[in-house]
Amino acid sequence: MRLGTLRRGRAADALPGVSGVVRLDRRTKDLTKRLNSGEIAVIDHTDIDRVAADALVARGVIAVVNASPSISGRYPNLGPGILARADIPILDNVGADVFGKVKEGTRVRVDGECLYVGDRLVAEGRQLDEAAIAEAMEDAKAGLSTQLEAFAANTMEYMKRERALLLDGVGVPDIRTDMEGKHVLIVVRGYDYKEDLAHLRSYIRDYRPVLIGVDGGADALREAGYKPAVIVGDMDSVSDETLRSGAEVIVHAYADGRAPGLPRVQDLGVEAITFPATGTSEDIAMLLADAK
Known part of the structure; x- marks a missing residue:
């Protein structure tokens, strides 16, 4: 990436780097709502994720200045790569004091490892x-x-320690699916779930884990060519076809036993049991796998 080849604005034509009006916000999500094309974003976002990067690209920013490390090393986050492929320069880890040195709406310039307001260096x-x-x-x-x-x-360890709180004394229900001594793969339909399942193909082939789909995660398994052994959830985002696929169905219920998703399953003629608990459907899927 050659920052010196990118220039914006008549007043900055004689100066190297990227120049534009600056918008600042410590919350990237809030900033993208008011960014305009051709502006420079100043954020405070450790480990820029894909969603944030896609939003910045979509808004047409010409440079990103991050007060925090864009890649902390904790995990391989995808955001910085997306920005780089869009030819958007990233000035990284300049420090939180940049928010006190630059005012919203002023014109700034990013050149290499430096941020300027006019000829004044304000951050590195x-x-x-x-x-x-x-x-x-x-x-x-x-x-x-x-x-x-x-x-x-x-x-x-946390879930074991807080089991009583999560289950409110009800306990894990008995199910027919045998998980004893087996690997268990719990699938939730989130961002990039298709790619995630593709990456796990060799693991699934070699270890043949018990496949648990959490609501729409069960559909994700079937889309990838697998058959879920167990479907867990509120039953609000899983298809009728998947519910009829022969998987064991466990409906997440409130601690008092009410299960709003149960009538839908019963109307399909599918047998189901309820699991009353205060946690999320993902929580009870993990509790179920650990207990069985």
């Missing part, structure tokens, strides 16, 4: 180009496995 950081992003992503990927293992262990 790191020019996060494609090479730097690739290197940081490799480092993040190297440590991801360890962090995922720690996260999974901590999550299950």
Whole structure:
């Protein structure tokens, strides 16, 4: 990426770098609502995610100045790569004091590792180009496995410790699906779920885990060519066809036993059991897998 080849505005034509009106907000989501094409965004966003990057690209920003690290190394986030591929320069990790040095609506210039207001240097950081992003992503990927293992262990430990709170004394229901000694894969239909399942294809083939779909996650499994063994959820975002696919259906109910999703399943002629709990459907899917 060559910052020196990008110029904006008549007043800045003689100066290197990228010039434009600046918009500032510590919340990227709020900032994208008022950004205009050709402006420079100043954000405070550790680990810029794909959704935020897509929104910045869609708004037509010409540069991004981040007070925080765009890639912290905790996990391989996709946002910086999206910005780089859109030829949007990133001035990274300039520090939070930039918000006190630059006023909304003024004209600023990003040149290399520097941010200027007129001829005055107001902040310095790191020019996060494609090479730097690739290197940081490799480092993040190297440590991801360890962090995922720690996260999974901590999550299950928390859920075991708070089981009484989550279940309010009701307990995990008995189900017919055998999970004893088997891997269990819980699928939630989120961002990039198709790509995620594609990446897991070899794991599913080799380990043949019990497949649990949480609401629309069950449809995601079937779209990918798999058959969910268990469907868990409120039953508000899973298709009739998937509910009739032969999977064991567990309807998430309130702690008092009310299950708004149960009549829909029963109207389809599908047998179901309820799981009263105060947590999310993802929570009870994990509790179910751990208990069985």
